[in-house]
Amino acid sequence: MAATSMARPGDRIVVRGPHVGDADRVGEILEVRHEDGSPPYVVHWNDGHEGLFFPGADAFVEHLDGDPGEGGGAP
DSSP, X not given: OOTTOSXXXXXXXXXXXXXXXXXXXXXXXXXXXXXXXXXXXXXXXXXXXXXXXXXXXXXXXXXXXXXXXXXXXXX
């Protein structure tokens, strides 16, 4: 599974900017819809928006509890 597997509420999701120099999009995962932690996720984005998110290959999960787990860093 992709680096986004095994997310938990409170984890951070990062989507890389599409071009060199573009800012990353960062959000907090509020809700995980599947018991195994797989997408989709309800995310509160750093711009204030909230919504259901299906991550692509440009996204990864950062576990903020210090447990690197799967996807604990850049892909």
